[in-house]
Amino acid sequence: MSGTMAPRHEKSALNAGTGAQRILAPQGICWGHYEVAFGAFVAVSLLNLWLQKWIGYQAIALVYLLAIVLLALFVGRGPILFSAALTAIGWSFLFDPPPYSFHIAGSYDKMMLVTYFVVALTVGQLTTRLRAQREAEIKAKLLLESERLGRTLLNSVSHEFRTPIATIIGAAEGLRATAGLSAVQENLATEIESAGARLNRVVQNLLSASRLQSGQVQPNPDWCDVADLLGTALRDVENLTAGHPIEVRKGPDLPLVKLDFVLMQQALGNLLTNAAVHTPPGTPIEVGARIEGPDLVLEVSDRGPGLPADQLERIFDLFHRAPTAKPGGTGLGLAIVKGFIEAQGGRVLAANRPGGGALFAIRMPAADAPDLPEETL
DSSP states (O other), rough: OOOOOHHHHHHHHHHHHHHHHHHHHHOOOOOHHHHHHOOOOOHHHHHHHHHHTSSSSHHHHHHHHHHHHHTTEEEEETHHHHHHHHHHHHHIIIEEEESSSSSSSHHHHHHHHHHHHHHHHHHHHHHHHHHHHHHHHHHHHHHHHHHHHHHHHHHHHHHHHHHHHHHHHHHHHHHHHTTTTHHHHHHHHHEEEEEHHHHHHHHHHHHHHHHHHHOOOOOOOOOOHHHHHHHHHHHHHHSTTHEEESEEOOOOOHHHHOOHHHHHHHHHHHHHHHHHTSSSSOOEEEEEEEEETTTTEEEEESSSSSSOOGGGGGGTSSOOOTSSSSOOOOHHHHHHHHHHHHHTTTTEEEEOOOTTOOEEEEEOOOOOOOOOOOOOO
């Protein structure tokens, strides 16, 4: 059975965060940068050998330091550390009296060598860190902008699809209502209507996913009859579940529960669709409703192949589909369920049933029902 997408109003910051983490994650050693660092050291050393006629050996250290700063704009921390060590050694060997020797005569020059190395390393590190931070910020902004444009495009395209889909479904229903159709024509009209309904569900899921991703889901809870909710959800998907025996189990004296009827209807419809699509024809689907402590528990279970044990933690993830899932599907249905339920303060769980099959349980807070006025005859 397929898992799906996680709600986007929780995921946008998460995606941006994981994107930034990927940007800031340590990369493999780039030996080309070390080659650049060594080449820069050689070039600057040759320049300093030419400049030493006019400037003293102390000023040559500043030229090396300037080279370190410029190099840090293009390479990482490792090459900068390598360059700082090279330039310190090069300055000591080539320019610090006596030249072409590592012997440092005075304490002043020793102090200057140590100070140069520390300053070169610090400046190089800071420059590299600032560059990496700036690149991460730019890439994170590009990622967020890309996601925003994707959501906008998805929302626009989905809305544009709704009108022609409604026209196709209406035309197919009109054809079926027309007398005198042959058996072939009747079957073709049925196929058109079924395909239109399937496409309509896909568009509805895309729109719901877009709303969740942008944080636009605002529940409108009201007191609902649980039996009415189950009946409406079952009628909405009766074409898909026609090949499956449906068993409804309702606890005694179910109270009114404060829910968003539309969101709950679509969530239950997605669970029923998921069970119907991913189980063999003729496999029973069980729907249950009961009060358990302070919660209303709604369950949809089947006797199909069940959920892969290694996929249970990801079953509600963004566009996740189990490796054993049938071809087709968008991987959105279960995530929309999770998003709609959590938006109302509930939670949804997935598990395998003993003896085979999958079980999805929705737990919603069940506040005390209001006192209804008595009907007068």
